[in-house]
Amino acid sequence: MQWKTVLNTMKPYTPGRSIEAVKKAYGLDNVIKLASNENPYGCASTVTEFLGSTTMPFEIYPDGHGTTLRAKLAEKHKVDESSILFGNGSDEIISIISRALLDEQVHTIMPTPSFPQYVHNAKIEGAEITEIPLKKGYHDLNDFANAINERTAIIWVCNPNNPTGSLIPSDELVQFLVQVPENILVVLDEAYFEYVTDPNHVDSITLLDRFPNILILRTFSKAYGLASFRIGYAVGSSDIITExxxxxxxxxxxxLAVAVASKALEDDAFIEKCRTLNEKERVRFKKFADEKGIHMFDSETNFVLLEVPNDADEASEFLLQHGFIVRSGNALGTPGYVRITIGTESQNTGLLEAFTLLLQEKGR
Incomplete structure (x- = not known):
C-alpha cells in the first residue's frame, strides 16, 4: 500500500477505558467515568420523551439539509440559515475545514497543549504547522499574531481551551482578530460555550458581522448530553459555509441525531440547570485544590485540570483502582496533572475522597 508517509509518524486515536472494562479489570461493582467531559446529568427531558414515542422511516436517507434543526439554530443565534454547517461531531467539521484549506503549500497556527485534532488533521494534509505554547494555561495571542505569515491559511483557537479549561477574555480576542488578515480563517472552537459563566464573556457569534473570516464551532456532545449521537455545527459567513x-x-x-438535537434545543432550562450545578461543583474543586496546596487551572468548562503529587499515569491508575476513570495529563501534553470531568455532587464527593487518599499516600 502506498500510504502517505506522514502516517508513519502518527498513531490512531486510543479511546479511554470503558466502565465495564474497568469493573472487570479491578473487580469493582461501581465505576464512575470522569474522563471525557460528558454531561453527568444526561440530556433534556424533551429528548427522552421524544425517543420514547418517535417512529421514523429508517429506509429513507436523512434530510441532508437538516431543515428543522437548521431553522431552530438560525433563530437561536440570529443568523441566516445559510450560515450553518453540520458535522458528525465538531471533530468532522475540523476535518472538513482542514481538507478544504490545508495542503503542503500553506501554514496553520494552533495552541499547545490543546484539542489534538487540529494538529492531527493538519499533519495528514501536509501543512506547515506552528504550535504556540500556552502561557500559564492560556493562549498567547501576541505569539499567535507574530506567527502569521503570507502562507497562513487557518488559525485554530480553542476557547475555552481543552485540556486547561481557560477562557480568553473577549476584549483580548477582539484585539487579536483585528490583527488577522481577512484572507485567513480563524476557527473559534467553542465546544464548552454553554458552561461559561464569566459575566464579561461575549458570544463570538455576535462578532461575525465585524469579522467575516471567523468560524465558530459548537457541539451537542457536551452540555446538551448527546455525545453518542455525534452532532456538531459551525456558524460563519455564508460564503465560507458554501465552500x-x-x-x-x-x-x-x-x-435520529438531527431530530434529537432539534428537540434538545427546546429545553433551555436544562442547559441553565447544568451550567448552575456545574459552576457550583467547579468552585468546590477550586476550594479543594487551595486547601490541599495543589494547582488547578482556572476553568470555564465542565472539567478541571488538577495537579497530582506523582506521575500522572500513576495517579490515574490509583484513581482507577478506587472506581474513578480520569484522563492522565501524560496523554494531553500536561504531565503532572489529571483532567477530571466535573460530575454530580455525589460523584465529586467520592472522587475527592479518593484524591485525598492519593495525596496522603504521597505525603501531601
Missing amino acids: LNKVRNPFNNNT
Whole structure:
C-alpha cells in the first residue's frame, strides 16, 4: 500500500477505558467515568420523551439539509440559515475545514497543549504547522499574531481551551482578530460555550458581522448530553459555509441525531440547570485544590485540570483502582496533572475522597 508517509509518524486515536472494562479489570461493582467531559446529568427531558414515542422511516436517507434543526439554530443565534454547517461531531467539521484549506503549500497556527485534532488533521494534509505554547494555561495571542505569515491559511483557537479549561477574555480576542488578515480563517472552537459563566464573556457569534473570516464551532456532545449521537455545527459567513459544504459528505448526520438535537434545543432550562450545578461543583474543586496546596487551572468548562503529587499515569491508575476513570495529563501534553470531568455532587464527593487518599499516600 502506498500510504502517505506522514502516517508513519502518527498513531490512531486510543479511546479511554470503558466502565465495564474497568469493573472487570479491578473487580469493582461501581465505576464512575470522569474522563471525557460528558454531561453527568444526561440530556433534556424533551429528548427522552421524544425517543420514547418517535417512529421514523429508517429506509429513507436523512434530510441532508437538516431543515428543522437548521431553522431552530438560525433563530437561536440570529443568523441566516445559510450560515450553518453540520458535522458528525465538531471533530468532522475540523476535518472538513482542514481538507478544504490545508495542503503542503500553506501554514496553520494552533495552541499547545490543546484539542489534538487540529494538529492531527493538519499533519495528514501536509501543512506547515506552528504550535504556540500556552502561557500559564492560556493562549498567547501576541505569539499567535507574530506567527502569521503570507502562507497562513487557518488559525485554530480553542476557547475555552481543552485540556486547561481557560477562557480568553473577549476584549483580548477582539484585539487579536483585528490583527488577522481577512484572507485567513480563524476557527473559534467553542465546544464548552454553554458552561461559561464569566459575566464579561461575549458570544463570538455576535462578532461575525465585524469579522467575516471567523468560524465558530459548537457541539451537542457536551452540555446538551448527546455525545453518542455525534452532532456538531459551525456558524460563519455564508460564503465560507458554501465552500466547506463542497467538502462535506452528503448525509453526514443521521436522521435520529438531527431530530434529537432539534428537540434538545427546546429545553433551555436544562442547559441553565447544568451550567448552575456545574459552576457550583467547579468552585468546590477550586476550594479543594487551595486547601490541599495543589494547582488547578482556572476553568470555564465542565472539567478541571488538577495537579497530582506523582506521575500522572500513576495517579490515574490509583484513581482507577478506587472506581474513578480520569484522563492522565501524560496523554494531553500536561504531565503532572489529571483532567477530571466535573460530575454530580455525589460523584465529586467520592472522587475527592479518593484524591485525598492519593495525596496522603504521597505525603501531601
